[in-house]
Amino acid sequence: MPQNIVTEEKVIEEIKKAVAETLSGDASTIQPDNSLIKDLGAESLDFLDINYRLEQAFGIKMARHFILEHIEEMFGEGTAIDENGQLTEKAVQFLQARYGDAFPGFKANMDMDEVPSLFTVRTMAGGVMDILNTLPEKCTKCSSVAWKSDDGVKIICASCGEPAAYMNGDDLIKEWLTKIQDEKKIC
Amino acid sequence: MASRFFARHDRACTEVVAGSFKTRRSIQTLLQSRHMYFPAGFILIYTLMETGIFQDKVALITGSSRGIGKAIARTLARAGADIVINYRRTGGSSEEQAKQLCTEIQGLGRRAWMVQADISQKESVRALMKEASEKAGRLDFLILNAARTPFKPIEKLLERDLRQLVDTNYLGNIFCIQEAVSLLEKTCGKIVFISSLGSRFYNVSYPLGSMKAAMESVVRDCAEGLKPKKIAVNAVCGGIVKTDSFKVLRQLWEELAYIPEELFVEPEEIADVVKFLCSADSRAICGQTIVVDHGFSNRLYQPMQTKKKEEKETGL
Numbered sequence: 001m002p003q004n005i006v007t008e009e010k011v012i013e014e015i016k017k018a019v020a021e022t023l024s025g026d027a028s029t030i031q032p033d034n035s036l037i038k039d040l041g042a043e044s045l046d047f048l049d050i051n052y053r054l055e056q057a058f059g060i061k062m063a064r065h066f067i068l069e070h071i072e073e074m075f076g077e078g079t080a081i082d083e084n085g086q087l088t089e090k091a092v093q094f095l096q097a098r099y100g101d102a103f104p105g106f107k108a109n110m111d112m113d114e115v116p117s118l119f120t121v122r123t124m125a126g127g128v129m130d131i132l133n134t135l136p137e138k139c140t141k142c143s144s145v146a147w148k149s150d151d152g153v154k155i156i157c158a159s160c161g162e163p164a165a166y167m168n169g170d171d172l173i174k175e176w177l178t179k180i181q182d183e184k185k186i187c
Numbered sequence: 188m189a190s191r192f193f194a195r196h197d198r199a200c201t202e203v204v205a206g207s208f209k210t211r212r213s214i215q216t217l218l219q220s221r222h223m224y225f226p227a228g229f230i231l232i233y234t235l236m237e238t239g240i241f242q243d244k245v246a247l248i249t250g251s252s253r254g255i256g257k258a259i260a261r262t263l264a265r266a267g268a269d270i271v272i273n274y275r276r277t278g279g280s281s282e283e284q285a286k287q288l289c290t291e292i293q294g295l296g297r298r299a300w301m302v303q304a305d306i307s308q309k310e311s312v313r314a315l316m317k318e319a320s321e322k323a324g325r326l327d328f329l330i331l332n333a334a335r336t337p338f339k340p341i342e343k344l345l346e347r348d349l350r351q352l353v354d355t356n357y358l359g360n361i362f363c364i365q366e367a368v369s370l371l372e373k374t375c376g377k378i379v380f381i382s383s384l385g386s387r388f389y390n391v392s393y394p395l396g397s398m399k400a401a402m403e404s405v406v407r408d409c410a411e412g413l414k415p416k417k418i419a420v421n422a423v424c425g426g427i428v429k430t431d432s433f434k435v436l437r438q439l440w441e442e443l444a445y446i447p448e449e450l451f452v453e454p455e456e457i458a459d460v461v462k463f464l465c466s467a468d469s470r471a472i473c474g475q476t477i478v479v480d481h482g483f484s485n486r487l488y489q490p491m492q493t494k495k496k497e498e499k500e501t502g503l
Contacts, residue, residue: 045434
């Protein structure tokens with residue numbers, strides 16, 4: 001797979017812009033480690049709006065569903081969140097594997113409603129970077145292998161100008177879950 | 188201050204003035220009425236100041252910090268009503284927007300209050316009605332606008348999703364009706380439910396539609412049940428309305444890009460029909476759901492599909 005040519009700084013900058021536009025705030029006051037919910041006051045509908053703006057900017061499809069929802073869809077209801085609305089051990093293992101040391105906060109029996117507030121501008125950038133890293137080998141239209149970007153945000157084929165076709169966010173999470181399940185034998 | 192004094196002391200007069208002050212006839216009616224002990228000049232100045240048909244009436248709109256609810260709050264306030272703004276989450280963007288709306292409505296010279304409540308919880312609804320009635324002193328219009336949904340096909344909903352869907356959009360609305368009846372019967376009040384075309388047509392990843400269908404049935408039921416209490420119950424069913432939820436729709440439904448602009452509905456266009464259903468002009472309408480969609484649902488033939496096909500053929 002070729003090297004993604006969009007930098008993390010650029011992604012963070014675009015996220016700040018999208019968040020500021022959605023919440024009518026000032027992009028320059030947003031910090032990468034701000035929690036979107038706790039610090040910036042975003043709500044579920046706002047997330048969809050932010051996602052939409054990022055999709056337009058980068059030419060990607062963000063995940064429609066959060067990782068916990070994918071776990072339950074793949075492994076059954078109750079596998080990630082128990083009947084009291086709390087995280088299971090399995091969910092914590094997956095979250096730690098995905099977000100590593102960025103969040104020492106994940107623990108079993110944590111209330112599911114507390115999870116989204118841990119997510120920051122930087123976590124969101126990680127999700128966008130994962131999608132951008134699926135930049136295909138060749139252009140789907142002309143099979144050229146050269147990519148370019150004029151604005152550092154949208155990558156297009158250097159020869160025919162076709163936008164890069166990335167994997168969509170939900171498929172990426174599903175693929176990752178399957179891989180981790182096999183490798184780490186989370187059960 | 189003067190106008191408030193006036194309004195409180197002579198409600199009938201206020202309504203004559205407010206309802207149709209533009210016509211010569213209403214002025215004549217006014218002059219012929221028994222209220223002539225007010226100096227005519229004062230009345231004329233008053234008629235120009237206070238034109239709202241809902242002067243001194245109180246509207247509670249659930250989920251009114253944004254979108255259609257916000258537009259309804261503005262429209263009813265402009266028509267003279269005092270407004271109770273309800274929102275669910277504290278500390279987030281909706282509370283912030285509710286605050287701004289509250290200030291804006293107060294700026295129109297109306298009273299406005301914000302009350303936090305989660306309608307899916309019966310206790311929360313009880314507290315909402317209690318606070319609204321304590322603050323506003325009465326309730327004339329209950330607008331059931333709040334909604335909450337996951338965006339997934341029904342067969343993929345987890346038990347938790349399903350319960351939340353029913354708790355908010357079905358039970359929550361019914362709790363609101365039940366808890367508001369004692370207030371609304373004192374004012375010959377109105378209940379207006381905000382539905383959407385998802386109640387009768389398939390829409391991608393839109394399980395809320397099934398709840399809207401159930402509520403349109405609840406509207407028919409309550410319209411009859413509450414008739415002896417002189418409470419009118421109706422609904423407004425919106426087409427594709429340009430709100431925050433529209434941003435969700437455009438992510439799930441790619442064909443949206445092919446729908447002609449003239450078929451989109453503005454939140455204010457829904458609000459105007461709500462205003463009509465709250466007014467005396469709608470007195471003969473009972474248990475109905477009025478579709479407000481610029482004719483979108485009227486078309487069997489959908490122009491967007493043709494356009495898409497054409498684009499494919501010409502390779503655009």
